[in-house]
Amino acid sequence: MFGSTKPLRTLNVYDKGSTYTILDTDDATLLYTVRWNANSAPHMTVFHADDRNKIAGTATYHATKKFGFSTASNITLKLPSGTVSMNKEGGLFSTDKRTLRSAGLGEVYWKGGYSETGFMKLVDGNGKSLVEYKDMRMSMKTMGILEINVELGQEGLDEVVVSGIAMLSEERTSMSATGAAMSQS
Numbered sequence: 001m002f003g004s005t006k007p008l009r010t011l012n013v014y015d016k017g018s019t020y021t022i023l024d025t026d027d028a029t030l031l032y033t034v035r036w037n038a039n040s041a042p043h044m045t046v047f048h049a050d051d052r053n054k055i056a057g058t059a060t061y062h063a064t065k066k067f068g069f070s071t072a073s074n075i076t077l078k079l080p081s082g083t084v085s086m087n088k089e090g091g092l093f094s095t096d097k098r099t100l101r102s103a104g105l106g107e108v109y110w111k112g113g114y115s116e117t118g119f120m121k122l123v124d125g126n127g128k129s130l131v132e133y134k135d136m137r138m139s140m141k142t143m144g145i146l147e148i149n150v151e152l153g154q155e156g157l158d159e160v161v162v163s164g165i166a167m168l169s170e171e172r173t174s175m176s177a178t179g180a181a182m183s184q185s
Helices: 154-173 175-181
Strands: 009-015 019-023 030-036 044-048 055-066 069-079 082-086 097-102 106-113 119-123 129-135 144-148
Touching: 019 154, 030 154, 044 154, 055 154, 069 097, 069 154, 082 097, 082 154, 097 154, 106 154, 119 154, 129 154, 144 154
Parallel strands: none
Antiparallel strands: 009 019, 009 144, 019 030, 030 044, 044 055, 055 069, 069 082, 097 106, 106 119, 119 129, 129 144
């Protein structure tokens, strides 16, 4: 079809209540399990498959305030490649944009916002879409899908999943509203 391309890989994200599970393109192979801890850092831990000894990465949310109101948090990711900060850029009412400077992907940006559109994308410095998250709650099958449009090694895939789910989680659950459980900036 003209104007559209098929993603190289599609990851299916399921909300299981206290965890998320992420299945590969075949919708059967478990790649990641995501668990939360609202009481202390790290607030989110992503495991390979369901093995608590194989951590793909963690996220810690740091509540921020603008004009006396809690806003989106800053996010610190711990990945096998190192510690990375994902801070919101722009004004109070701007579309969410978070810069991710990583070993595997270089400098890329998560743009969009689940709460506004149910859609987020990871783009490079030229605006090329690398990964897209699409909300699928209307289908009642999956929570959403991550469509991957570029070849990624394991390190890059881990960075995409950890950063994307961290941003999605912050957006979906209004993590800034639970500032008491998070580190204060």
